[in-house]
Amino acid sequence: MTIERRTILKSLAAAPAALAMPxxxxxxxxxxxxxxxxxxxxxxxxxxxxxxxxxxxxxWAIEKYxxxxxxKLNYVLIDDRGDxxxxxxxxxxxxxxxxxxxILGCTNSAIALAxxxxxxxxxxxxxxxxxxxxxxxxxCNKSNFRWPVASYSAVNATVRPLIxxxxxxxxxYTITGQYVFGDSLLTNVKDVLKEKGLQHVGNSYHxxxxxxxxxxxxxxxxxxxxxxxxxxxxxxxxxxVRQAISYGxxxxxxxxxxxxxxxxxxxxxxxxxxxGIYFGCNFWHGVDSPGGRVVAEVxxxxxxxxxxYLHACGYAVAQVLLExxxxxxxxxxxxxxxxxxxxxxxxxxxxxxxxxxDHQVIKDYYLMLGKxxxxxxxxxxxxxxxxxxxxxxxxxxxxxxxx
Amino acid sequence: xxxxxxxxxxxxxxxxxxxxxxxxxxxxxxxxxxxFVNFAHGAFYLVAAYIAFALTRWTGSIWLSLVIAPLAVAxxxxxxxxxxxxxxxxxxxxxQILITFAIALLMQEIVILIFGPLGQNVPVPSALSGIVFLGxxxxxxxxxxxxxxxxxxxxxxxxxxxxxxxxxxxxxxSESAEMVGLLGINVDRVxxxxxxxxxxxxxxxxVLFAPIRGVEPFxxxxxLGIAFVVIVVGGLGTLSGALVGGLLIxxxxxxxxxxxxxxxxxxxxxxxxxxxxxxxAGLLGRF
Numbered sequence: 026m027t028i029e030r031r032t033i034l035k036s037l038a039a040a041p042a043a044l045a046m047p048x049x050x051x052x053x054x055x056x057x058x059x060x061x062x063x064x065x066x067x068x069x070x071x072x073x074x075x076x077x078x079x080x081x082x083x084x085w086a087i088e089k090y091x092x093x094x095x096x097k098l099n100y101v102l103i104d105d106r107g108d109x110x111x112x113x114x115x116x117x118x119x120x121x122x123x124x125x126x127x128i129l130g131c132t133n134s135a136i137a138l139a140x141x142x143x144x145x146x147x148x149x150x151x152x153x154x155x156x157x158x159x160x161x162x163x164x165c166n167k168s169n170f171r172w173p174v175a176s177y178s179a180v181n182a183t184v185r186p187l188i189x190x191x192x193x194x195x196x197x198y199t200i201t202g203q204y205v206f207g208d209s210l211l212t213n214v215k216d217v218l219k220e221k222g223l224q225h226v227g228n229s230y231h232x233x234x235x236x237x238x239x240x241x242x243x244x245x246x247x248x249x250x251x252x253x254x255x256x257x258x259x260x261x262x263x264x265x266v267r268q269a270i271s272y273g274x275x276x277x278x279x280x281x282x283x284x285x286x287x288x289x290x291x292x293x294x295x296x297x298x299x300x301g302i303y304f305g306c307n308f309w310h311g312v313d314s315p316g317g318r319v320v321a322e323v324x325x326x327x328x329x330x331x332x333x334y335l336h337a338c339g340y341a342v343a344q345v346l347l348e349x350x351x352x353x354x355x356x357x358x359x360x361x362x363x364x365x366x367x368x369x370x371x372x373x374x375x376x377x378x379x380x381x382x383d384h385q386v387i388k389d390y391y392l393m394l395g396k397x398x399x400x401x402x403x404x405x406x407x408x409x410x411x412x413x414x415x416x417x418x419x420x421x422x423x424x425x426x427x428x
Numbered sequence: 429x430x431x432x433x434x435x436x437x438x439x440x441x442x443x444x445x446x447x448x449x450x451x452x453x454x455x456x457x458x459x460x461x462x463x464f465v466n467f468a469h470g471a472f473y474l475v476a477a478y479i480a481f482a483l484t485r486w487t488g489s490i491w492l493s494l495v496i497a498p499l500a501v502a503x504x505x506x507x508x509x510x511x512x513x514x515x516x517x518x519x520x521x522x523x524q525i526l527i528t529f530a531i532a533l534l535m536q537e538i539v540i541l542i543f544g545p546l547g548q549n550v551p552v553p554s555a556l557s558g559i560v561f562l563g564x565x566x567x568x569x570x571x572x573x574x575x576x577x578x579x580x581x582x583x584x585x586x587x588x589x590x591x592x593x594x595x596x597x598x599x600x601x602s603e604s605a606e607m608v609g610l611l612g613i614n615v616d617r618v619x620x621x622x623x624x625x626x627x628x629x630x631x632x633x634x635v636l637f638a639p640i641r642g643v644e645p646f647x648x649x650x651x652l653g654i655a656f657v658v659i660v661v662g663g664l665g666t667l668s669g670a671l672v673g674g675l676l677i678x679x680x681x682x683x684x685x686x687x688x689x690x691x692x693x694x695x696x697x698x699x700x701x702x703x704x705x706x707x708x709a710g711l712l713g714r715f
Contacts, residue, residue, distance in 0.1 A: 074545040074644060203690050230690035236641065236650050239440050239571075240685025240692060246566070247433045260547060263642060271552070271568040271640070273559035293642055295549030297557070 060096040060356055061125045062087060062346070063103055065116060065140055065153075067132035070107025075259055075335060076132040078289070079154070082332075082339020083130055085323050090347050094356065098347075101125060107132065109139040116140050120147045126358050127350075129342045131155055133258075134206045141169040150349075150358050152342040156206045156258065156284060158213075158423070161383040165425035167362055170384040172341045172372075173307045174417070176206060179284050180213035181416035182390035183305040184254065187281055188221055190411070191251070194279060196226045198250035200241050200265055202257030203230040210256035210283050226250050235261065238268045246274060255282045263293050270298055279303065288333040291395065291407035299395030299407050306391045308337040308373055309410060316344075316371035331405050337373040344372065345379065345386065382420030382427065389413040436565045437682045443571055445678025446578040450636065452655035453585065453670045454629030460665030461602045461622045465521050467528035468508065469655055470648030471535040472627045476501045476634030477643045478539055481550050490553055490639065498631035505627025509620050517619075532648060539645045547644035574636045581629070585667055598622065602665060657696060661703045663713025672711050 064083045067076035080102060087100045101119060105112035112131075119125045126149040131137035137155030144151040145168040152170040153160070156179070161171050174182070188194070197218055201211045211228060218225050226248045229241035242265075245253055253274060255265045262282050269280055285304040294302075310321065310331040320340050324332035332340075345365070350356050353364035366381035377388045393408040401407065455469045479500055480493035508531060516524050551557075556570040589595040601608045601618055609615040633651070641647060654677070659665075662673025680699045684692040703711060 074547065074646065077545045229685065231685075232690065232693040235693050237444060237681060238685075239444065240437060240682040241689060243436050243440055243682070244433065244686045244689070247430065247436075260644060263547060267640070267642065271559075271570065273566045273568075289546050293547035293549055293644070295551055297551055298549065 058096050059099045060093060060127070060350075061099045061101050061119075061123060062343070063101040063116070063119045063125045063128045064130040064343075065103045065105055065112050065128060065132075065136065066130050067107040067136070068102075068104040072107050072132045072259060075286070076104075076107075078333070078335035079130060079132065079339040081327070082324075082336040082341075083343045084339075085327055085336070086340040086343035086347070089319075089323050090343075093347050093350050094354065096356070105132070105136055107136075109136045112136045113139050113143050116143050117147070120144070120149060126150065127346060127356065127361075129153065129346055130339065133204075134160065134209075135204070137171075138164055138205070141166060144168050148358060150346065150361055152346045154338045154342055157209045158418075159205070159209070161385040161423060161425060162418075163424040163426075165383050165423070165427060167384075167427060168358075170345060170365060170379060170386070172345055172386045172388075173338060174388065174390045175385065176209035176284070177213050177418050178390050178414075178416045179305045179307075180210055180217060182412065182414035183281060183283050183303065183392045184214055184217045185416070186392045186412040186414065187252065187279065187303060188217075188223070191279060194223075194251035196224045196248070196250045197252045197254055198226050198245045198248050199228040199254045199256055200238065200245065201228055201230050202233065202261055204233055206284075207257050214254055214256060214283065231257070231261070233261075236264055238265050239272065241265075242269050242272050242274060245269075246272065250278055252279045252281060255280070256284075258284050258286075263290055266294060266302060267298055270302075275301055281305070285393075286334040287393070288331070288405060288407065289335060292405075294395075296395070296398035296401060296407060300397045302395045303411070304393045304395065304408065306334065306393050306408075307388075308332075308334040309391055309393065309408075310337075310405065312374065312389075312391070312410065312413070314371065314373075314375040316375065316377070317373050319371075320373045332373075341373050341386075344370070349379075380417075380420065383423050383425040384427075385417065385423075387415055387417060389415055432564065433686060434683070437686055438679065439562065439565065439567070441679035441682030442675060443567070443575050443678070444682055445675035446575045446582075447571070447637075447640075447674075448654055448658050448678055449671050449674030450574070450578040450581060450629070450633045451651055452658040452674060453581065453667065454626035454633070455655045456659040456662070456665055456667065456670045457585075457629065458623055458626035459659070460667075461598050462517070462605075462619055463665075464513070464517065464623075465524050465528070466623075466626065467525055467652065468531040468535070469528075469626070469630050470650075470652030471532035472501045472505060472630035473634035473637070473651045474539060474643075474645070474648040475504065475535055476631030477550075477638040477647060478543060479631075480635040480638045481543070481548055481643045484550050484638075490550065490635065493635045493638075494632070497635045498628040501631030501634070502624040502628035506620055506624045509623040513623070514616065514619070532652075536645050536648060543643075543645070545645055547642050549642050550638035552639040570639060574640070577632075577636060581632070582667070582671055589667060657700050659710070661700050661710055663710030666710075666712050669710055669712040676711070 066080040103115040128151045131153040134155040134157035137153045145166040158175045201207045281303040283305045287306040349361045349365035353360040369378045374388045392412040395408045476497040479497040483493040552570045559566045658673040662669030684695045
């Protein structure tokens with residue numbers, strides 16, 4: 026390619042004007058009426074199967090909205106490879122080098138907690154789906170918003186209804202992932218059991234890399250619990266459920282997976298492993314609502330099937346951010362944060378509200394009971410909703426000191 | 429820990445150990461004869477598990493997969509050996525690791541393209557879906573079946589290696605492939621057959637594991653990790669080493685999951701480190 030002398034002269038003449046232009050105008054001009062939204066997901070590493078579908082949900086939401094306030098939306102994907110350090114480094118890069126201020130997504134709590142500090146320090150806004158209480162608790166900040174319920178809500182919306190349903194189930198055993206989220210679930214289960222005067226007969230921690238749980242299940246069987254509560258997430262939940270059933274634990278013990286991703290995990294377990302098992306769930310395609318129907322249409326167009334939690338969750342975090350921008354009438358970060366606080370909108374689970382005090386989205390969490398294959402009305406009808414509960418800590422008890 | 433629980437964990441650990449033996453025996457067989465580090469071992473396991481998933485969905489039963497999947501993976505292993513790996517035998521181990529790692533990634537991505545990134549279920553055959561009572565203990569019938577298959581595989585391999593002419597060639601080849609070649613035996617063909625057998629064993633493990641774990645595209649990583657730990661502990665390249673290594677790791681994991689649950693996984697690697705410190709070639713490895 027050759028550069029003509031005239032082109033160089035034109036560029037030199039334009040340079041002083043460009044330098045004199047205010048920074049925000051330069052940015053708008055450079056983006057040509059586009060708004061970059063960065064999404065942080067693990068597309069490789071241990072949680073890549075989760076990250077891939079979350080990413081799809083967010084990307085489809087951006088495609089569905091297409092523009093906001095007349096600006097074309099541009100989806101910028103960051104693959105953190107399942108590593109919180111990598112996530113922070115990549116977020117730093119896009120915020121400093123590309124000037125992106127609107128960030129969404131995470132694949133696990135450790136990543137979200139690290140990224141939310143970084144985004145806050147750099148004056149951005151971050152909508153994510155971490156499960157750990159700390160995210161909108163003691164580690165909350167002005168930039169950070171969370172769509173799914175926290176572990177407190179997951180436990181209280183599942184353990185309490187189960188206690189009411191089975192008042193004779195006095196002895197509880199827990200198998201817990203030894204990471205931030207697992208510990209958070211365990212603490213809340215212990216609190217509820219203590220309050221209700223029930224017996225926590227034991228806990229087995231497992232590591233993030235465990236896949237063989239028969240030893241833990243043998244220990245649990247020896248404790249003869251009435252209920253086994255599984256406090257972990259992802260494939261580890263599937264493995265514990267599958268192995269607990271194979272060791273005959275379902276005969277005398279109720280099994281509760283406090284946190285599940287619903288449909289995709291039910292498909293992975295199959296009806297024979299879902300039947301009679303209780304699951305906590307953030308989203309269920311069978312719950313009809315205006316917002317849920319929109320997500321269903323988008324996912325149907327892309328996959329030909331109903332949405333699962335991961336699709337819905339990825340969609341929801343993008344929806345929260347974009348609805349905030351629309352309500353604010355600007356993509357200016359402080360204005361969007363202000364608009365989001367207290368905002369009510371039609372989300373995937375029904376009418377959802379962003380709580381101003383801690384930036385937690387207030388929505389239902391479901392306790393579901395897996396059904397037998399013979400009772401399924403269609404290929405996705407794995408479970409019935411037993412209870413739908415909005416169980417949230419009062420803002421003053423979350424430990425959130427909004428900064 | 430009560431005596432009864434300890435005894436159960438020992439029995440359970442032996443069961444896990446036999447399953448781990450099945451996972452690793454193909455890997456050790458290939459290394460024993462060919463001195464070849466096969467990082468694609470987990471991928472063969474993965475492919476067989478997905479063949480089992482597809483066939484089970486199609487036929488409603490896993491039994492057909494027990495024959496077809498190992499054979500299909502053996503054929504795949506033969507093609508990979510003939511087309512790619514044969515050119516790397518004289519290269520350093522690093523090159524072999526890189527190329528087999530690339531094959532593993534390729535297969536993983538192909539599986540994702542065809543089946544998607546999420547896990548799927550392979551039902552336990554209905555005849556084996558219950559539990560059996562071993563005295564006061566319960567044990568899954570299907571796991572007992574897998575342990576039984578692992579025992580049969582161990583016996584069959586021992587008979588082949590120790591009592592047949594092919595076994596003599598394999599043992600001689602593991603000492604000196606050049607010498608075997610000078611005796612007029614087609615070493616290339618022996619290598620290809622060994623690689624196919626290693627692939628078939630990985631495939632058999634994949635099919636048998638599928639109902640225990642389900643299938644998901646990243647399952648090869650766990651299989652490969654366990655297989656390497658087992659053969660390093662037992663001694664690289666020896667069948668008896670894979671058996672002893674598998675049993676030791678199974679016992680450590682099962683017993684520690686009661687004594688120190690949060691450290692059970694860690695103790696597997698601690699056991700490996702201790703064995704390497706005491707016997708760098710593994711428990712039954714040759715110096």
